[in-house]
Amino acid sequence: MPIYEYVCADCGEEFTKLQKMGGEAAVCPKCGSGNVARKISACAIGGASGGTGGSGRGGG
Numbered sequence: 001m002p003i004y005e006y007v008c009a010d011c012g013e014e015f016t017k018l019q020k021m022g023g024e025a026a027v028c029p030k031c032g033s034g035n036v037a038r039k040i041s042a043c044a045i046g047g048a049s050g051g052t053g054g055s056g057r058g059g060g
């Protein structure tokens with residue numbers, strides 16, 4: 001599941017929260033304020049670079 005970053009507008013605390021289906025409003029875990037804004041974060045899934053199996057030889 002995707003993780004969204006939030007930043008509190010009151011204390012400036014940054015935290016992450018898992019976005020669930022029909023989730024509840026995010027609140028600051030530090031001060032408990034609901035005045036938080038979601039940050040735009042590019043969450044990349046995976047990262048394994050593709051590689052051809054077998055022995056790789058350079059053309060020559």
Ligand SMILES: [Zn+2]
Pocket residue numbers: 008009010011012013028029030031032033
């Ligand atoms: Zn806060």
